[in-house]
Amino acid sequence: MKKPTDLPGEKISRTNPRERKYSDYIELLSDIKKNNEFSKDFPSLKIAVLRNFTVEPLLPVLEAEIYLAGFIPNIWVGDFDNIAFEAMSITSGLEEFEPDFILIFNWLDTISPALTTQFILKSKGEIDEEVVRVRQVYRDIEGSLRKSFSVPIAITNFNLPVDSTLGILDSQDSDYQFHTIQNLNLQILLDAKSFADVYILDIAKIFAAEGYLNAFDSRHWQMARAPFTQRAILTICNELGRLFKALRGKSKKCLVLDCDNTLWGGVIGEDGMGGIKLGTTFPGSCYKALQEEVLNLRERGVILALCSKNNESDVLEVLNNHPEMLIKEKHVSTWQINWDDKATNLRRLAKELNIGLDSFVFVDDNEFEINLIREQLPEVATIHLTGNTSGYRSLLSSFGYFDSLTFTAEDRRKNEMYGEAHIRNKLESESSSIEEYLENLGLEAALGIPTISDIARCSQLTQKTNQFNLTTCRYSEGQIAELISDKDSDVFYLRVKDKVADLxxxxxxxxxxxxxEAQIEAFMMSCRAIGRGAETALLAYIANQSKSKRGSHSLSAKYLHTAKNESLVRNFYEENGFEKVSQQGEDTNWELDLRTEEISYPAWIKINES
Incomplete structure (x- = not known):
């Protein structure tokens, strides 16, 4: 039997995306075809590609990135330069394909020679009219697709010119070519935001990162209308892989950091406070730069933890008293600083934070420690800090482990919330019984239908919640908005606060x-709020609303088994009075007769219905 670290994709997934080669992806696809076990439990992901240039060189890498994201790829490619017809016609193959995701590749030379190869020949008025026309083409495509499909859409913007006929003069006026296309990209972004779940695949940023001459293949463009070099193809497909993972709840939640030669240079136990390398000059500046990025991730809602073989007092002294240390004790949600093996300590961190090990990213400079985690905890993502220390900061962000398509107030407070959990744990330990603890906690639950300002957070919960999630359905912001407005469905939210803080x-x-009949299609709770009866309050609210507002006689629900939700929610419906009506494998169907049964709100929770 192969070890998890021998499976296809393990080697390439650990490699910095900047260091991968086109041949690595071809080799990965070959290995996958030889290993039937690798993707047997992966769900399918159907990607429709509409294009006005040759995309075939991208497809092997796109297919491999979809596998790496944890899905079986099913890719449909539209006819060459036929985007408008396929987007607007109900007789096109797109409708029959029923995609999960639509990808639109537009190349500006094809859609508008006036803005590219013929720019110098046009008057300012003609250029302005052409910009309006291109924007309208994009809006028509997006609007037509959104009428027919509720799935996410990604559409390319345009690379910026480097070989303008005007030469150095081109950058000196906002009406010239460079700034015209730059402003067009901004308008395309603003237009996309007016449609639900339309995202920009930022070709301009990718060309800037790679360099135009490293991204554009002029020979293949002229010969086959294939504009991208292999380097650009790898970066574009990696961006798409990150997008797929963010949309399907594959993002990580917790960053676990080693300390010695990771947060600072040197070994604190040997070098002391004055001997470690940390400051504004090289190499200490490299570690300070890494800390800046760690704090940026923390601000985005990534949980920050430490796992270090050290004396705890030595590490805390650096955090609290070193003048160049940016990460302070207050920034860290929890830590395991001792001399135990790091696999054991990561398990402890997972238990304390009440999240799965597959939510962790572990960062260490020591190859032995990295390999230990890869062998004993293959579900934990690892980043090995190796090579020049000046690249550590970019290495931390290059994998895209923490990518998200939302950024909410809850994200900014995430680490504070885990700190507040310590206070609740202390209160529980001081109580004589669980009943006394819950009574003294002063719990309040607000229940209702989300407003516009709640939609992003609701979507985020569906994409990130894996443990207390009965069906693991994922919804984009647009899909949440559609469900709220649909007369045959409801979306309900639950807010919780207690005397410690507002969760x-x-x-x-x-x-x-x-x-x-009312049917619960999805039911999920953030793990930091479970175990206090709030989940029962939400279920009781659903039952009450279904009966009193909708006149339903029965409430049905499903439990769809996954490795992540088994321990928390397998018996949830049974414990709340539902009767099991059928079972297939580990999946079960449940029903509650609303005419004879009801679910009571927990007595210790103050309920506020809206």
Missing amino acids: GLVGVAVVRYREL
Whole structure:
């Protein structure tokens, strides 16, 4: 039997995306075809590609990135330069394909020679009219697709010119070519935001990162209308892989850092406070730069933890007293600083934070420690800090482990919330019983239908919640908005607060109605809020609303088994009075007769319905 670290994709997934080669992806696809076990449990991901240039060289890498994201790729490619027809025609193959995701590749030379090869020949008025026309082409495509499909859409913007006929003069006036296309990209972004779940695949940024001459293949463009070099193809497909993972709840939640030669240069136990390298000059500046990026991730809502073989007092002294240290004790949600093996310590961190090990990214400079985690905890993502220390900061962000398509108030407070959990744990340990603890906690639950300002957080919960999630359904912001406005469905939210703090919006449920039956399509709770009866409060609210507002006679629900939700929610419906009506494998169907049964709100929770 192969070890997890021998499976296809393990080697390339550990490699910095900047160092991967086109041949690595071809080799990966070959290995996958030889290993039937690798993707047997992966769900399918159907990607439709509309294009006005030759995309075939991208497809092997795109297919491999989809596998690396944890899905089986099913890619449909539209006819060459036929985007408008396929987007607007119900008779096109796109409708029959029923995609999960639509990708639109537009190349500006094809869609508008006036803005590229013929720019110098046009008057300012003609250029302005052409910009309006291109924007309208994009809006028509996006609008037509959104009428027919509720799935996410990614559409390219345009690379910026480097060989303008005007030469150095081109950058000196906002009406010239460079700034005209730059402003067009901004307008395309603003237009995309007016449609739900339309995202920009930022070709301009990718060309800037790679360099135009390293990204554009002029020979293949002229010969086959294939504009991208292999380097650009790898970066574009990696961006798409990151997008797929963010949309499907594959993002990580917790960054676990070693200390010696990771947060600072040297070994604190040997070099002391004055001997470690940390400051504004090289090499100490490299570690300070890494800390800046760590704090940026923390601000985005990434949980920060430490796992170090050290004396705890030595590390805390650096955090609290070193004048160049940016990361302070207050920034760290929890730590395991001792001489135990790091696999054991990561398990302890997971238990304390109440999140799965597959939510962790472990960062260490020591190859032995990295390999230990890869062998004993293959579900933990690892980043090995190796090579020049000046690249550590970019290495931390290059994998895109923490990518998200939302950024909410709850994200900014995430680390504070885990600190508040320590206070609740202390209160529980001081109580004589669980009943006394819950009574003294002063819990309040607010329940209702999300407003526009709640939609981003509701979508985020569906994409990130894996443990307390009965069906693991994922919804984009646009899909949440559609469900709220649909007369045959409801979306319900749950907010929780207690005397320690406000936990914010921590629960979401989707309910559909058919005649006299209400069906719970999705039910999920943030793990930091479970175990206090709030999940029962949300279920009781659903039952009450289904009966009193919708006139439903029954409430049905499903439990779809996954490795992540088994321990928390397998018996949730049974514990709340539902009757099991069928079972297939580990998946179960449940029903509650609303005419004879009801679910009571927990007595220790103050309920506020809206």
